[in-house]
Every structure is written in structure tokens, then in C-alpha cells.
Amino acid sequence: MSESHRAPTSAGVLDAARQLAGVAVRTPLIEHPALNARVGGRVLLKAECFQWAGSFKFRGAWNRISRLSPEEKRRGVVAYSSGNHAQGVAAAARLAGTHALIVMPHDCPAVKVAGVRQHGGEVRFYDRWCESREAIGAQIAAERGCVLVPPFDDPHVIEGQGTVGLELVDQAGGAHIDQLLCGASGGGLLAGIHLALEHHGLSPETYAVEPEGFDDHALSLRQGTITAHAPEPRPSICDALMAPQPGNLTFSVNGPRLTDAVSVGDHEVRNAIRYAASTLKLIVEPGGAVSLAALLSGRVDAAGRITAVIVSGGNIDPALLAEILREETP
Amino acid sequence: MSESHRAPTSAGVLDAARQLAGVAVRTPLIEHPALNARVGGRVLLKAECFQWAGSFKFRGAWNRISRLSPEEKRRGVVAYSSGNHAQGVAAAARLAGTHALIVMPHDCPAVKVAGVRQHGGEVRFYDRWCESREAIGAQIAAERGCVLVPPFDDPHVIEGQGTVGLELVDQAGGAHIDQLLCGASGGGLLAGIHLALEHHGLSPETYAVEPEGFDDHALSLRQGTITAHAPEPRPSICDALMAPQPGNLTFSVNGPRLTDAVSVGDHEVRNAIRYAASTLKLIVEPGGAVSLAALLSGRVDAAGRITAVIVSGGNIDPALLAEILREETP
Numbered sequence: 164m165s166e167s168h169r170a171p172t173s174a175g176v177l178d179a180a181r182q183l184a185g186v187a188v189r190t191p192l193i194e195h196p197a198l199n200a201r202v203g204g205r206v207l208l209k210a211e212c213f214q215w216a217g218s219f220k221f222r223g224a225w226n227r228i229s230r231l232s233p234e235e236k237r238r239g240v241v242a243y244s245s246g247n248h249a250q251g252v253a254a255a256a257r258l259a260g261t262h263a264l265i266v267m268p269h270d271c272p273a274v275k276v277a278g279v280r281q282h283g284g285e286v287r288f289y290d291r292w293c294e295s296r297e298a299i300g301a302q303i304a305a306e307r308g309c310v311l312v313p314p315f316d317d318p319h320v321i322e323g324q325g326t327v328g329l330e331l332v333d334q335a336g337g338a339h340i341d342q343l344l345c346g347a348s349g350g351g352l353l354a355g356i357h358l359a360l361e362h363h364g365l366s367p368e369t370y371a372v373e374p375e376g377f378d379d380h381a382l383s384l385r386q387g388t389i390t391a392h393a394p395e396p397r398p399s400i401c402d403a404l405m406a407p408q409p410g411n412l413t414f415s416v417n418g419p420r421l422t423d424a425v426s427v428g429d430h431e432v433r434n435a436i437r438y439a440a441s442t443l444k445l446i447v448e449p450g451g452a453v454s455l456a457a458l459l460s461g462r463v464d465a466a467g468r469i470t471a472v473i474v475s476g477g478n479i480d481p482a483l484l485a486e487i488l489r490e491e492t493p
Numbered sequence: 494m495s496e497s498h499r500a501p502t503s504a505g506v507l508d509a510a511r512q513l514a515g516v517a518v519r520t521p522l523i524e525h526p527a528l529n530a531r532v533g534g535r536v537l538l539k540a541e542c543f544q545w546a547g548s549f550k551f552r553g554a555w556n557r558i559s560r561l562s563p564e565e566k567r568r569g570v571v572a573y574s575s576g577n578h579a580q581g582v583a584a585a586a587r588l589a590g591t592h593a594l595i596v597m598p599h600d601c602p603a604v605k606v607a608g609v610r611q612h613g614g615e616v617r618f619y620d621r622w623c624e625s626r627e628a629i630g631a632q633i634a635a636e637r638g639c640v641l642v643p644p645f646d647d648p649h650v651i652e653g654q655g656t657v658g659l660e661l662v663d664q665a666g667g668a669h670i671d672q673l674l675c676g677a678s679g680g681g682l683l684a685g686i687h688l689a690l691e692h693h694g695l696s697p698e699t700y701a702v703e704p705e706g707f708d709d710h711a712l713s714l715r716q717g718t719i720t721a722h723a724p725e726p727r728p729s730i731c732d733a734l735m736a737p738q739p740g741n742l743t744f745s746v747n748g749p750r751l752t753d754a755v756s757v758g759d760h761e762v763r764n765a766i767r768y769a770a771s772t773l774k775l776i777v778e779p780g781g782a783v784s785l786a787a788l789l790s791g792r793v794d795a796a797g798r799i800t801a802v803i804v805s806g807g808n809i810d811p812a813l814l815a816e817i818l819r820e821e822t823p
Binding site: 188191195196210213437440441443481482484485486 | 518523525543545604767770774815816
């Protein structure tokens with residue numbers, strides 16, 4: 164079994180924490196009295212919008228890229244991504260002194276393309292609906308002889324994301340977390356967090372939160388095996404959460420551990436973004452807001468409980484945020 | 494000397510920290526790699542936008558109101574404020590089980606009036622340009638026999654705000670803070686922070702940051718005595734920082750300790766708000782952004798230094814934030 168197909172482990176998450184120390188941002192865990200009052204319980208928000216390049220993705224990217232050999236660094240890395248992994252890889256590559264080529268869908272938010280370029284990354288566009296990003300990425304990796312950094316189905320990437328969970332437990336300061344809500348696309352962040360919780364012997368209820376129509380975790384849990392969502396769902400505002408199905412490595416961790424998966428609609432996501440801005444003073448992107456949306460819309464009941472909510476990113480196009488700020492809550 | 498005219502002390506700040514424990518939010522200290530890279534130094538942002546009612550003002554209000562006698566609580570409190578003290582007092586009063594009447598300028602942001610009402614406060618409007626809020630507040634206090642909670646010139650209020658400084662030092666984890674930037678209106682937050690720093694034997698350079706035209710701290714430092722700014726300056730976007738002159742208690746603390754005072758224009762404040770939103774993912778109101786504006790515009794040089802920046806509040810009208818988000822950086 165090659166290194167890139169070994170199963171991710173709790174020990175790997177601890178090792179990732181050492182690798183990320185002093186480089187990644189230890190993002191704050193925020194508890195807001197107004198939110199507590201609204202749900203009638205305690206809510207602990209892990210705010211990854213404050214991470215390097217605006218989302219948790221930097222963690223996994225750094226944990227993978229910083230371990231490359233000098234020869235590998237000379238040849239550079241390639242990644243495919245709807246935007247946040249792209250920016251995380253670009254930022255990590257620059258810090259590690261290597262080059263990043265990013266394969267991005269042509270319809271991803273302009274702010275994410277700009278973010279990649281700002282971090283020194285090279286961008287190659289593809290068509291989300293008729294080209295395969297995996298194929299393009301693999302082809303470039305072969306042509307250039309460079310390392311592919313997958314967005315989620317890689318043990319170092321998963322273990323890097325898991326440091327979110329280690330910090331969360333530490334910052335919660337002994338509070339007993341009853342349940343945890345986390346957005347899911349490929350499931351890398353969730354898998355890493357599950358391993359971190361396991362290291363601490365904790366097993367709160369965990370919920371994968373997905374955009375309506377992109378409910379591949381819900382389907383996979385129900386089927387008991389990895390299952391793709393319907394091929395052409397209505398487009399979602401959550402550009403960061405559009406993977407067709409859970410990963411092999413990620414679902415082997417998440418499948419047995421998830422309590423359930425729930426879906427939220429665009430309208431609920433917009434309400435959550437507006438609530439985060441107006442009450443919590445946090446800027447959250449659509450894909451980063453699904454867990455908060457599930458909480459606020461009551462999809463998961465938080466009354467009388469301690470709920471950890473992962474706010475996974477903040478890379479929202481300013482024009483979209485401005486539009487949402489002008490909307491009225493229904 | 495009555496209790497409300499005694500000088501605030503470092504011991505009082507420590508006492509306030511005990512009074513606020515478990516009630517006020519211990520707001521995060523945020524360090525962002527992009528901001529560090531931009532200024533070429535380390536920047537530690539104390540994010541009071543995450544405080545109860547959206548600004549540091551809750552701290553001083555709670556430290557004053559929670560100490561009222563049962564008889565005083567029965568009669569309620571009155572406060573005058575351009576908005577943040579108003580919301581802080583309303584939130585603290587409700588928590589303490591008493592009633593708050595707030596005297597607010599009729600032209601203050603709608604979001605702040607709504608905030609006061611949401612926290613159960615009663616609002617009485619006045620005209621900022623032709624009525625005296627001090628006189629109105631004193632009259633109501635006399636009529637109703639209720640306690641006036643001043644916005645800054647009160648030892649308990651100053652000591653409550655000083656808990657920002659205690660947390661900052663603790664969260665900086667031994668990092669040597671070279672300089673500190675803090676917005677100033679009446680100077681209560683700055684005075685409290687000065688006392689907190691003194692408790693720790695720290696004396697970084699400290700800068701009061703004011704909106705252009707509302708430069709009463711700069712004038713007072715230059716004159717060596719409390720001096721009001723020019724009577725009719727051009728209106729500022731910083732609705733929270735429009736006090737005509739420093740307070741007696743606050744300036745007796747700040748005058749001998751401030752390194753200097755600097756001013757920032759509306760344009761710089763708007764840029765800082767946009768930068769905070771797009772890069773830091775933080776929602777900051779104009780008055781809360783002046784210290785960041787002074788940093789970003791280079792009014793205070795941060796290269797090679799560790800700079801603490803107090804982001805004092807986040808109560809910005811959504812429509813104004815939307816407008817600023819749509820602007821281009823020059």
C-alpha cells in the first residue's frame with residue numbers, strides 16, 4: 164500500500180499538529196451569548212474563516228506540501244479545487260518554497276481565483292459540468308512530474324484538517340461537547356475531526372451538513388456504501404461543497420462514526436450568513452455556513468446541549484455578501 | 494470624594510475582571526498572517542466586536558450596573574450614548590434584572606437603536622447638535638431617582654473596560670508588545686487599558702486614534718490640559734467617536750501615559766472596514782476600525798514591531814457595510 168493510500172490515523176493528526184505549529188493559525192473558538200440565547204444551549208463556533216487563505220484547507224495542504232522532498236519541491240505541486248483547497252495549496256506552496264498549479268472550475272467565485280493568484284498560484288480553468296478535474300490534474304501531474312495534492316482523499320490532508328478537532332477540544336476547556344456539526348463535501352475535515360475526537364476518547368454525536376441536492380453523505384449513510392448524489396442537482400450557493408461523492412479514505416472514517424447527515428437549502432444558508440454578519444460579526448462563506456444554517460433552522464436541536472459548530476471558511480465574494488446583507492430575514 | 498469621582502485604579506481593573514468572569518465574553522486575540530505580511534511586523538487584534546452587544550462597552554456597563562443595590566435596581570438606570578454604550582447598558586441592565594432608559598442622538602445608526610430595543614432598553618431621542626445629553630440624562634436621573642451610568646468618566650466604567658487590557662496581555666502569551674493602538678472618544682477604554690498594562694508592569698508606546706476633526710486627545714496632549722475639538726467639525730463616519738473632549742478621570746490617566754494621538758479620515762476608515770471584511774473576515778464598525786485604519790495607512794509604523802490593535806466594536810449598519818464592500822480600494 165503506497166503512503167498516499169494508507170488509512171489516516173489519530174497519531175497522524177497529532178503529528179500534523181506538530182507540523183502545523185507556528186505556521187497555521189490557531190483559530191479562535193467563539194461563544195456568543197446571543198447565539199446561546201437563541202438556541203437555548205451552548206454553541207462553540209470554531210472559526211476557520213481566520214485561517215491562512217480564509218479556510219481550514221491550509222492545514223491539510225501544509226501538512227502534505229511541507230513534507231515534500233527538495234526534489235519534489237523543485238518540480239512543484241498541482242491541485243484541483245473549487246476554490247478553498249486551491250487557495251490553501253497556493254499559500255502552503257509559497258510558504259514551502261515551491262510552485263502550485265491549480266485546476267479550477269471556470270464558474271468558481273472571482274474572489275477565490277484572485278486569492279490563488281495573490282498567493283502566487285498559477286490557475287488553469289476547466290468546465291465543471293463536462294470535464295473531469297481528476298483527469299486533468301492527473302495528466303498535468305504526469306506531464307510535469309509534479310505531486311498532486313488531492314482535496315480530501317489523502318491521509319496527510321485528512322490528518323492536517325484534523326488539527327481543527329484537536330484545537331477545538333483543547334479550547335473547549337473540558338466542556339462536554341454533546342454534538343458537532345460540520346459541513347461535508349468530500350468529508351476530509353469531518354474525517355480529521357473524528358480522528359482527533361477519538362484521540363481524546365470523545366464521541367459526541369456528529370452531523371455532516373450538506374447543501375440540498377448534494378446529499379451524498381446522507382445517501383451513502385443510508386446505503387451503507389459510498390454513493391454519489393443525483394447527477395444534476397439544482398446549483399447550490401455553496402460552491403465549496405459540490406463534490407459528487409464522499410472519498411474512500413474519508414468515508415471509511417466517517418461512515419461508521421457519523422450520527423447522521425442533514426441538508427440545508429440556499430435560503431437557510433443566506434439567513435445564516437446574514438445572522439453571522441449582523442449578530443456574530445463574522446464573515447462566513449456559503450459552504451462555511453451550512454453547519455450554522457443547520458443549527459439556526461433547527462435541523463439539529465441544540466436546546467440544553469453543548470454544540471460545536473465548525474465554521475469552515477470565509478471566502479465569500481463581497482458583492483454576494485453585500486446582496487445578502489440587504490435582504491430581510493423572512 | 495464620592496465613589497463616582499474617585500480615581501480608577503489597576504486594582505479596580507482586577508476587581509472588574511472578577512465581576513465580569515463568566516458573564517462578559519473573553520474575546521479572541523487574532524493574529525492574521527496576511528496582515529503581518531502587509532505591515533512587516535506582528536499584529537495582535539483584540540476583537541471586541543465579539544463582545545455582548547457588539548462592543549467593549551458591555552464590560553464597563555456590567556461592572557457598574559451589577560454592583561447596584563436592590564433598591565437602585567428597582568429604580569433602574571439611565572445612560573446617554575451614541576449607540577454602543579447604549580447597547581452595552583441595555584444588555585447589562587437586562588442581565589442584572591433592572592430597567593434601562595437610553596438617551597440617544599436622533600441621527601445615530603438604526604442598527605444601534607434596534608440593538609438597544611432588542612436588549613429591552615427604552616429609548617429617548619435628542620438632537621446631537623442643539624441639546625445637551627448630559628443635561629437630559631441628569632434631569633431624567635433626578636426625576637426618576639435612577640442611577641446615571643456615564644459613558645466613560647466613571648471609575649467602575651473605566652475599570653470594566655480595562656479588562657480588555659488584562660485579557661490582551663494574557664492572550665499575547667508573553668510576547669513583548671511594542672505599541673498599542675486604540676480608538677478614543679471619551680478615552681475610557683484607553684484609560685482602562687493603561688491601568689491594566691500598569692498592573693503587569695508593561696509600558697508599550699500607546700496611541701489614541703481619532704477621526705479627523707474630532708482630535709480632542711491630540712489637542713489636549715499638545716496643550717497639556719483637557720481641550721475640546723473645534724465646535725463644528727465635518728461629520729465623521731465614526732458615529733461612536735464623537736465626544737467633544739476627553740473626560741476628567743480618563744484624561745488624568747491617559748494624559749501622562751499616551752505616546753501620541755493620530756487622526757484618520759473617513760476614506761481610510763472605509764478602507765480598513767473593507768480590508769477587515771475581505772481579508773480578516775471580521776465585521777468592524779467605523780469607530781471600531783480607526784486603530785486598524787491608522788495601522789494600514791501607515792500613520793503608525795508597525796514594521797519589525799509587535800503592535801496590539803484594539804478593534805473595539807462591530808455595530809455597523811448592514812446597508813453601510815454593503816456599500817463599503819462594493820467600493821474598490823483606491
